Amino acid sequence: MPFQITTQPFGPLPSATEPITEYILEHTESGEFITVLPGFGATLRRLVLRKGDKLFALLKTPESPQALVADETHASALLYPFVSRIRHGIYMFEDESYTLKLNEASRDNAIHGFVYDKEFTVVEQEATDTSARLTMQYDYKGEFSGYPFPFLLTITYELVQADLLKLGSAHEEDKMSALRISYSVRNTGPTRCPAAFGWHPYFMFSEEPIDNHLLELPGRTEISLDAKTMLPTGHYDRVAAERLDLYDNVLDTPFMIEPTGQHPDSSTFAETSLISAKHNIRLVMGQETGEGKLNYMVCFTPPKRDSIAIEPLTSNVNAFNNGEGLTVLHPGGDLSGNIWVRLD
Template sequence: MTNAITIHDQQSGARASIAPDLGFNCFQFQVDLNGETVQVIDSPEDVLTNPPRPSSFGIPVLFPFPNRIRAGQFQWEGKDYHVPLSPGHPNAIHGFCYDRPWRVVEQSEDSVTGQFQLSIDDPQRAACWPADFILSIRYRVAENRLETQFRIENPSPTALPWGLGTHAYFRLPLSANSQPEDCTFGVDVHEEWELEESLPTGRRLPLESSADRPRAVTFGTRTFDNVYTGWETDGETVRTSVVDEKGGLEINQVCDGRVFREAVIFTPANRNAVCLEPYSCVTDAMNLHHQDLNTGLQILDPGEQFQTWLAIQVSPIYA
């Protein structure tokens, strides 16, 4: 049986559970509102005794690349790199951290911090990336909010190219008084990356009509596996939303607008869940980068570090 760490906020009763051996996946976040317990994140009940595919539940962490790298191959500073293909797929998917054990480096009643270093925690894949990296994540529960702090460090003598994403599965409905089709979800975006076989062509297509923009989509009316950009921001943050109007509840995922610029919406088949995935760069950025496209790919110099954040907030809807 896989071990889990549960953190909680004494005042509100909100709590979250994280599995360090399953990619430091936060597989449960629940809050008490409107007289009921809201299960925010979708995971199977037997996740600890019978873990499913690592990217199919909870909140997988995607680093140093989110989504796909075409055929698991790219070139960086004149050198060819080969990333192992994901089982059953023609591409490499979702990075090196989501399917490996992490080390817990700090823990308290309301927070836990995990760390993953490529050369230590997955040395077999260390040669697959241009530089070593250390990714630290701190989860903290505060009132009805799950806060996530990311710190990326480059301990190598060479530059570190990186992209970061999360892959939260939001469970629907939010209330026992509702049905999944009573819920809407959305992201306020203005462009979509054109895809061929799930990989961007490099073209950004404007979403010219309000009907094309996935701002408030009723669950069950459309299927998604789309990569969006042109995210509406207040200058500091971007957000995704899930609204259960009948249940009087909503979820806002608020992200660092300096970093998160792409948004993937994915509706897994035959599940009452939706994935709203903030990314710092587009799918296959390691290859599109060479086409002089604005991919969002970031580069961290030797010895430098970078920090960013996102948070998931559950709130009542006030009439």
């Protein structure tokens, strides 16, 4: 079979004596592959896809266990049960006040949930003629007082033959690979709970500076942030779909995005593209939209200008307080959706 799954040691992490296991999902004929760290937040550490005769490393992530633990950018992290910032780490839910750990001390906020460094369990892996798939779970029992709501988070990464995605402009004759991420969260507790999911990838084209790139954004509503707290001000601007030149363009902006396409099953999606003129290539990141889906996004250009974060989210910044995009799960209820990345 052209697709296969293998493992290798990664680590050990500074707090452990044994290396954690890195899973490698690869297409042995094309050289394309992804690597995943179930033992550290189910982090997708590497994504390498092919276009024509060239392979492109598409994710900027820490290279060593020490760098992974010390990383404050949340590179490629899964974000749950909240995304982006919660003001002062304090929120109200059903007339009760909760306080989360502050992990953005410079702005006095809690940020990006708390599953990004947790140990996930591999529950399924499969390699076939058309894909390699790895499924992991994190079973949270409600032990943190700031979020005492149990849940089961399931993440599936799949390296799949690109034409099988049947999304956007993927062509039937294109047999190269693409990444698909599926997530599902179930409320396993006895009460309702607030919920929001996101992913925090930093994209690049094999170390090429992003000042050389263009960013193609769908129609959207831009959400203004306070420059000091980076929390929403309540000001919103509708912006048409456009192509931005990233040269000297600084972004740290959330959007509520509009669908750009529709699946055969009538569900909708939006796609954002990072374009390298040098290589005549386009990285396409797609997110499922619709009720309870990934209707928000943040774009962020880090100071080093070596990558760009394009973050699909189910809610706005500070959603646990402003309610914008927030999902409330009943006992046994689910929050689920899909994300994909391909080259055009």
